[in-house]
Amino acid sequence: MDKDELKIKELVRTEIAPPNSSIGVLGWLKENLFSNWVNVVLTIVFASITYLVLKNSIEWIFFNANWHVISANFRLLVVGQYPVTELWRVWIILTLISILMGLSWGIWKGTIGHLSTIVTGLYIILASLPFVMIETRIWLLINIIAIVATCLVGRKGLKLKKFILVGWFMMFPVIIFLLSGFGIFNHVGTNLWGGFLLTLLIAIVAIVFSFPLGVLLALGRRSKLPIIRWFSIAYIELIRGVPLITILFVAQLMLPLFLGEGINIDNVVRAMVGFTLFTAAYLAENIRGGLQSIPRGQFEAAEALGLNATFKMTFIILPQALRAVIPAIVGLFIGIFKDTSLVAIVGLTDILGIGKNIISNPEFLGTQMEVFIFIAVIFLIFCNMMSYASRRIEGALGVGKR
Numbered sequence: 001m002d003k004d005e006l007k008i009k010e011l012v013r014t015e016i017a018p019p020n021s022s023i024g025v026l027g028w029l030k031e032n033l034f035s036n037w038v039n040v041v042l043t044i045v046f047a048s049i050t051y052l053v054l055k056n057s058i059e060w061i062f063f064n065a066n067w068h069v070i071s072a073n074f075r076l077l078v079v080g081q082y083p084v085t086e087l088w089r090v091w092i093i094l095t096l097i098s099i100l101m102g103l104s105w106g107i108w109k110g111t112i113g114h115l116s117t118i119v120t121g122l123y124i125i126l127a128s129l130p131f132v133m134i135e136t137r138i139w140l141l142i143n144i145i146a147i148v149a150t151c152l153v154g155r156k157g158l159k160l161k162k163f164i165l166v167g168w169f170m171m172f173p174v175i176i177f178l179l180s181g182f183g184i185f186n187h188v189g190t191n192l193w194g195g196f197l198l199t200l201l202i203a204i205v206a207i208v209f210s211f212p213l214g215v216l217l218a219l220g221r222r223s224k225l226p227i228i229r230w231f232s233i234a235y236i237e238l239i240r241g242v243p244l245i246t247i248l249f250v251a252q253l254m255l256p257l258f259l260g261e262g263i264n265i266d267n268v269v270r271a272m273v274g275f276t277l278f279t280a281a282y283l284a285e286n287i288r289g290g291l292q293s294i295p296r297g298q299f300e301a302a303e304a305l306g307l308n309a310t311f312k313m314t315f316i317i318l319p320q321a322l323r324a325v326i327p328a329i330v331g332l333f334i335g336i337f338k339d340t341s342l343v344a345i346v347g348l349t350d351i352l353g354i355g356k357n358i359i360s361n362p363e364f365l366g367t368q369m370e371v372f373i374f375i376a377v378i379f380l381i382f383c384n385m386m387s388y389a390s391r392r393i394e395g396a397l398g399v400g401k402r
Helices: 003-016 024-032 037-064 068-072 074-079 084-108 110-128 134-156 158-180 195-221 226-240 244-259 267-292 296-304 309-324 326-346 351-359 368-397
Strands: none
Touching: 068 074, 068 368, 074 084, 074 195, 074 351, 084 110, 084 134, 084 158, 110 134, 110 368, 134 158, 158 195, 195 226, 195 267, 195 326, 195 351, 226 267, 244 267, 244 326, 267 309, 267 326, 296 309, 309 326, 326 351, 326 368, 351 368
């Protein structure tokens, strides 16, 4: 073999050699942050801004902020004016939820397992806070043990699936029963429900009850029966054309005038109804968009199978439509969760209303930054949990991929 053939073979080996997939840290920095003079200037400017923001934030959070306002009002921010002697009901509710979550984690794993891990982490963080009372730490420890223990039970008890689903379905009436008392326990009026407890309840009611109503309105808008179709269109367009705060004011101020004397609906219930009606109108439009995205072939295939209109819509069309609009639906639910702070305007003391009352107290003047940051962190955690669950469900169903 002469030298020319060796050079040719060496050249071929060089040309077909796979590219180096790893460029290292310095290579990545040079390629992405310092590739030209514009990137160099932008990198230096934004690095300086980031450094100043982080430095001042850390300095304020750990050395200058007055977190005593949170520790002194922690119970108010979480449960409002709910009686201290009846707080065991709230802890029982939380424990029941922890048990169901642990069992679900053990059986289904996946997304519910990740959410259970996050909730367990939150329990541990709360229990480690220095201002938390001993009784609260004991209840948090019970909930941590409940999640872990029931997770282990769930891994061995696959026959518990039906009971767990029924348990989740019955959880809401159980919560209302325990919080209110209904004559068995001491009655606690909804005027004493407040803080994050009220925020969470309004959001859950609006999400749970608006979903079937939104589905019916979406189907009604596509109905061939004129009365149903025009009623659905009128309802959706009317509600969508009015701000949420207007609906809340109507529910709080105008509704008693229409009901007449002797009929009184609780303020919290009125707010829940207002949120449910408002959410249902927007949800109906999202689902209608999903229905319109279904190809005509799916309708024809369902008809070819001999399915009637109810079975065709229930088992073929509607599941595909809901799957297609999961991101829009979750975005709407996150928006509703954040909009619950509007109930403070109509006199209900959710977590934002409690926060405003605290900073107006002369003892805590000048602490509005600490209070609002604490509230923002709570909303950030729960909104991100909803968003994370949505992304996991989208990934499992292959939304946008198939």
